[in-house]
Amino acid sequence: MGDDFDTEWTYGNYPMDRLTRDEIREVSAEAQRIHDDIAAGRLTIHLHAVDSWTIVAVGTYTGGKSVHLHGEDYLRQETKDYQSEAEAVADFHCQYTVAVRPGPAPLTRTERAAAEVLATRNAETPVPALSRTSAPAEPLLETVPVYAADPGDHEALLNNFLRSNGEWEKYRPHDETTLVNHESLSLRAEFLHEAAHGDNAWTIAAYESPVGERVWHATVTPTTPVQITKALLDSLASGSGWGPGSISSVTNETLAEATRPLAETGWPQTVTARLIEWTAPDAESAGVSFDTVAATRPTGPIDTWTVWGGNTPHQPAWSVRLSTHTPAALLQDIAFELAYGQGHRQRRPSAARPASRLTTQPAVARAANPVTRPAARR
Template sequence: MPYAPADAHVRFALHSDHQPAVIATTTGPTADAARSHLHDHGFRSTGPTTMVLARIDHEAPHYTAQAAEQLRRYGFTTEIDPALQEEIDTEWTWANYSMPWCSRAEIRQVGAAAQRIHDDIAEGRLTIHLHADDGHTTVAVGSYATGVRRHVHLHGENHLRQVSTSYDTEAEAVAEFHRLYSVAVRPGPAPLTDLEQTVRRLLAGTTPSTSEGTSAPAAEPPVAEPGEHEAFLAALFDQDRQWERYRPFDETTIASHESLTVRVEFTHEARHRTDVAWTIAEYDGPVGERLWHATITACTPVSLIHTMLQYLDAPPLATADHPDGVLHDAAWHPASHPARTTWAAPDRSIVFESAPHAVADRWMLYGGEDLDRAAWTIRLSAGVPLPLLAELAESAADLFPSPTRPTTRSLPSPARGLPAAVPAQRTRGR
């Protein structure tokens, strides 16, 4: 390789909007040659004289040091900002790293492998067919454009994503993915994580402060505060005599309606956003078959739970016959997908989803714009009455009064006479 004259200069500094991403500024007659070397090290052009290195494993300073060393060997003049040099010299570790047996070098190897997967997806070398939430993290199945065993299962997110299994054919990989994750399978790639979105914005030369036309992030979904579900359950028994209490175990309470056709189970130990706190089922008689059932996770706004139980206790005389009309009137945003239809609240903090071919999760209402990372979820099986879904949609829509659509009714109190100390709904950050 020809020697590069010393008047080609590269300055490295931490990115002002996202650390530890690095900006390289190139000047001099042979700047194009320097930029070519930087591209080989993962830097991407964001302007005539600037390039950015942003990684999902947060190792940009480490790889910047390697790039600077190579440039110096080729004769380029390099300068590293003191703050970046401090980052390079600091041997930090991941908090609560999921593979604690790994050395620092091994952690870096895992991150580098995850970075390669991220880059392969972003640049079209790896196509993701399906994804799912296995209860702990995101999993996916995809195919590389070239390679021997190029059909793979992926496990994990960001710096922890790995190839877990390889297959000879796409059909084999997809069939096994369906067998492993069943109804949790969703079409296409999973929504980008916050870190992936940030990295891609930086590499494209846009940031939240400089990009134009970027849609505003979804608002925080309303969630129940700690203790609200317990207080609602207590009020249900104290002030609504149609429900009778059973508590077969210390961690579970069962509420049976006086009609003997509705059963509600509440799990007192539910804490995490994915923990099921409530299970509701309706039967066609005291000893009949189950008609439908629903599960409700912790943090679900109490007003939504109240709407469901109120309908089961005493259905209103007049209600809409389908949730679609309610959501349309409330100006929710519809979107069609191959296997489902979704309606998003105006601020995208709540989504109502219909999967017409599913049995267990025929209908879903969840907080947040991404089901895989929802703050809370209500799942309803096939057979649920459409008027109940319309009431649930109305209750969800009433969480977003606006000048163009005032609330059509007062927000329901969680139960008749429920103490004021237990609000019907409240918003908090998570």
């Protein structure tokens, strides 16, 4: 059990005090096996969450199934099996939403005590000095392309944006939501403070006038890397991504302008009967898609632009969705951040790499052919 919880111990639906001695031994033996598999690296924990009174987690066995875990110490048990890691992680997000945290949970009091005992026993054993080329066994963070980074602090992003841009006014109608209006009253943003998995943390809309029709809109999920959201907000703050003259019909020219940074850095482009898609040039899952059918129906329910990362385009880990008449300049600012930006991600234990590669290097195109933002966008 965790350090701060005080509740009745259970196994499945049965209180522990109702189990027979043999059943209790069976529970403890299973928990010990799971602990040993984690310690030996045979079971990698991807995510964890606090579920009312105990810790839950999702992990994958080496070369085998993925599982959901419930409980801690000698009460830990497997609750559900999955054939794929993606399915297990997606279901875990659906169940625990904003409580989900990356990596394994902090050590319990029992685990810390055991570690201290082992450390005391091994204190007299000399520890070999690390050479300059050696790397820590478990670095906390790794540098990755921005579309593979952790979400970051969107709350802090909102506060920094308001401090840096005096022409935007904050209004908080209730505790859950903050509304941000531009002084022109034709551009508005809504921030949902406790956005759950499946909600939109940000909703942005531009209007013809303070009382006019909506021209375009965008939504951002709470799991979107904060650097990408910042690129969108900075484009709004600069005035180049909206306002008179920034709205135009979607043509081949505006499409090329909006995605120029992706072309410059070698993002492969594919064209199907309905979609034009650009995908990340490395092993990370990310992309930009343009729906040609939605573009012909600007007032329809389907978004024209989708910027996504993680998992698959249909069930991404994060996404930014934009309507047909989103200004090409604003889209280009987001594409520029995708193409050249970097962020940090908590290192995944299953991704064991040589010391020289603990920090993910940028795509070759970034280093070999660095380019600046086009003159029209400076």
